[in-house]
Amino acid sequence: MRRLKDIGEFGLIERFRKSIRTDPSVIKASGDDCAVLKLDKLNYQLFTCDMLAEDVDFTLKDKPYLIGRKAIAVSLSDIAACAGQGRYCVISLGLPKDTPLKFADELFKGMRDISRKYKVNIVGGDLSRSNKIIIDVSMLGQVEKKRLVLRERARPGDIIFMTGELQGPASDKHLKFTPRVEEARFLARNFKINAMIDISDGLVQDLRHILNKSAVGAVIYEDLIPLSKGVRNLSAALNSGEEFELLFTLSRREAQKLLARKVAEFKPIGEIRMKQYGFKLMDKKEQLINITPKGFRHF
Amino acid sequence: MRRLKDIGEFGLIERFRKSIRTDPSVIKASGDDCAVLKLDKLNYQLFTCDMLAEDVDFTLKDKPYLIGRKAIAVSLSDIAACAGQGRYCVISLGLPKDTPLKFADELFKGMRDISRKYKVNIVGGDLSRSNKIIIDVSMLGQVEKKRLVLRERARPGDIIFMTGELQGPASDKHLKFTPRVEEARFLARNFKINAMIDISDGLVQDLRHILNKSAVGAVIYEDLIPLSKGVRNLSAALNSGEEFELLFTLSRREAQKLLARKVAEFKPIGEIRMKQYGFKLMDKKEQLINITPKGFRHF
Numbered sequence: 190m191r192r193l194k195d196i197g198e199f200g201l202i203e204r205f206r207k208s209i210r211t212d213p214s215v216i217k218a219s220g221d222d223c224a225v226l227k228l229d230k231l232n233y234q235l236f237t238c239d240m241l242a243e244d245v246d247f248t249l250k251d252k253p254y255l256i257g258r259k260a261i262a263v264s265l266s267d268i269a270a271c272a273g274q275g276r277y278c279v280i281s282l283g284l285p286k287d288t289p290l291k292f293a294d295e296l297f298k299g300m301r302d303i304s305r306k307y308k309v310n311i312v313g314g315d316l317s318r319s320n321k322i323i324i325d326v327s328m329l330g331q332v333e334k335k336r337l338v339l340r341e342r343a344r345p346g347d348i349i350f351m352t353g354e355l356q357g358p359a360s361d362k363h364l365k366f367t368p369r370v371e372e373a374r375f376l377a378r379n380f381k382i383n384a385m386i387d388i389s390d391g392l393v394q395d396l397r398h399i400l401n402k403s404a405v406g407a408v409i410y411e412d413l414i415p416l417s418k419g420v421r422n423l424s425a426a427l428n429s430g431e432e433f434e435l436l437f438t439l440s441r442r443e444a445q446k447l448l449a450r451k452v453a454e455f456k457p458i459g460e461i462r463m464k465q466y467g468f469k470l471m472d473k474k475e476q477l478i479n480i481t482p483k484g485f486r487h488f
Numbered sequence: 489m490r491r492l493k494d495i496g497e498f499g500l501i502e503r504f505r506k507s508i509r510t511d512p513s514v515i516k517a518s519g520d521d522c523a524v525l526k527l528d529k530l531n532y533q534l535f536t537c538d539m540l541a542e543d544v545d546f547t548l549k550d551k552p553y554l555i556g557r558k559a560i561a562v563s564l565s566d567i568a569a570c571a572g573q574g575r576y577c578v579i580s581l582g583l584p585k586d587t588p589l590k591f592a593d594e595l596f597k598g599m600r601d602i603s604r605k606y607k608v609n610i611v612g613g614d615l616s617r618s619n620k621i622i623i624d625v626s627m628l629g630q631v632e633k634k635r636l637v638l639r640e641r642a643r644p645g646d647i648i649f650m651t652g653e654l655q656g657p658a659s660d661k662h663l664k665f666t667p668r669v670e671e672a673r674f675l676a677r678n679f680k681i682n683a684m685i686d687i688s689d690g691l692v693q694d695l696r697h698i699l700n701k702s703a704v705g706a707v708i709y710e711d712l713i714p715l716s717k718g719v720r721n722l723s724a725a726l727n728s729g730e731e732f733e734l735l736f737t738l739s740r741r742e743a744q745k746l747l748a749r750k751v752a753e754f755k756p757i758g759e760i761r762m763k764q765y766g767f768k769l770m771d772k773k774e775q776l777i778n779i780t781p782k783g784f785r786h787f
Contacts, residue, residue: 190588190589190590191588191589191590192585192586192587192588192589193583193584193585193586193587193588193589193592194585194586195589196589198615201589201592201615202613202615204592204593204596205596205613208596208600209600209610210604211609211610211611212607212609214575214609215576215609215611218609218610218611218612219610219611219612219613223612224576224578224611224612226576226611226628229528236576236578236611236612236626236628237578237612238578238579238580238612238613238614238624238626239580239614240580240581240582240614240616240622240624241616242582242616242617242618242622244619245616245617245618246616276513277514277523277525277535279523279535279536279537279626280537281537281538281539281580281624281626282539283539283541283622284492285492286491286492286493287491287492287493288491288492289489289490289491289492290489290490290491290492290494290495290500291489291490293492293500293503294503297503297504297507298507301507301508305509308511310510310511310513310514310517311508311510311517311518312510312514312517312518312523312525312535313517313518313522313523313535313536313537314501314504314518314537315537315538315539315624316497316500316501317539317540317541317544317545318541318544319541319544319620319622320543320619320620321618321619321620323539323541323582323618323622323624325537325539325580325614325622325624325626327537327578327580327624327626329525329535329628
């Protein structure tokens with residue numbers, strides 16, 4: 190009998206996606222950071238959900254305030270990856286009945302504080318009994334039609350940038366990261382971004398998503414990958430999930446404009462090539478290495 | 489140390505709700521079947537989420553097709569309770585890695601088929617590893633501003649109606665129920681409905697929600713409660729959760745118009761009274777019995 194682990198997370202998602210039909214009000218169904226829906230003359234609505242499970246995405250040793258914060262931040266990051274802003278969310282909570290009230294309070298406070306900070310309205314929820322803690326946040330956002338960015342428009346010659354630096358798998362950045370909402374809005378307002386994604390599965394895996402959706406290849410330069418202090422293992426950092434930085438591409442001309450602004454948060458790390466080129470890393474000895482599929486997966 | 493079970497499901501929800509502030513684009517945050525958001529000149533957007541957990545809302549002995557169907561149907565039912573129609577949903581799935589592929593396929597087929605039937609677009613999702621199956625559906629719907637129905641406008645003198653009949657706690661109706669979307673739309677198009685809710689916590693509990701939100705009392709008549717064949721225990725039926733029928737109130741005049749249409753699905757079961765009256769059942773011997781708080785709760 191075939192089981193989930195035999196086809197993997199992306200295999201199962203592909204399996205589901207194939208059989209889905211949507212009506213013309215759906216600009217983009219699954220396959221990007223958010224679904225994109227018609228809203229009004231000037232704006233699209235963005236719709237995304239993210240589930241966090243105890244012992245997978247956090248443990249009971251983590252601070253409940255930070256767990257709650259993360260539950261909202263991951264959805265904010267998805268919406269930022271489409272260049273939008275979060276507006277409303279609903280929260281489904283599965284909690285064991287022995288959960289200390291203090292834990293629930295802190296969890297909720299973490300959600301509430303970050304929601305306020307980013308002007309997201311918590312408008313509803315569902316509370317359920319479960320044997321382990323489960324938090325699922327669904328968020329609605331908004332983006333101007335002309336500023337929407339998806340994964341699928343990277344072009345050969347584009348420069349690949351990322352925000353911040355890679356923290357690597359051992360860090361607790363996954364609980365404390367700043368969703369790159371302001372950076373995304375700055376980019377969308379001032380530049381023509383061709384493709385964007387947030388690094389949730391790992392830089393290599395997520396850049397691969399852009400390459401696949403855009404039908405292009407890429408080279409990234411070891412020298413240019415911004416690593417946090419203390420990160421020794423490049424390969425582990427390149428495959429580290431839940432970094433939640435933005436990865437984006439823009440034309441050489443737009444890239445020059447961006448570089449001229451001298452904003453330290455945005456760093457060029459490589460270049461989009463033709464599909465036939467493949468996906469390569471140029472190491473410090475200027476040797477080209479083929480990058481093979483890897484990255485964090487649930488199954 | 490105080491734990492969740494000490495304050496209960498509704499206690500925790502109240503605790504969270506108190507500290508939430510929303511901006512003026514939010515017509516109704518939590519406290520009803522759906523959140524209500526501004527959309528355009530004529531319509532509101534409805535937003536709801538429902539989490540189903542293995543061994544709480546279904547077991548592995550249930551047919552996966554029906555579990556998937558239910559996961560969508562409960563949200564459709566919430567949107568129907570606000571007199572709206574579902575439009576888009578995102579699905580978060582937590583699955584153990586040993587889940588048979590066939591189970592996942594059937595689960596998804598159940599979701600897909602009922603979504604198609606009610607013209608809801610499945611536009612995205614999130615897949616996570618978990619030790620028990622968790623399904624969380626968030627749904628967006630739409631309702632004409634003038635047709636929105638909440639829990640809070642029941643008035644003394646209103647007649648209380650329900651759709652269908654109570655199946656009682658032992659039945660498998662919770663997996664097979666028809667979300668009352670068509671009935672809700674028929675009602676909203678043709679009558680002025682003052683308050684409506686779907687029976688997810690039990691008739692008594694959900695009518696109590698209407699009474700509390702509307703600051704009124706009520707009497708229901710044992711003789712008039714529609715019970716499915718084979719249901720012996722009235723009290724159990726009145727407190728049986730997950731019936732998913734609609735419970736609604738409308739003025740005597742509107743009620744007469746509705747009764748004149750002779751639609752068998754809608755049955756009068758009682759009357760809204762002043763708050764001071766309380767909440768009572770008139771039994772078959774014409775004795776008035778006070779109804780005490782009860783109904784399905786998660787903690």
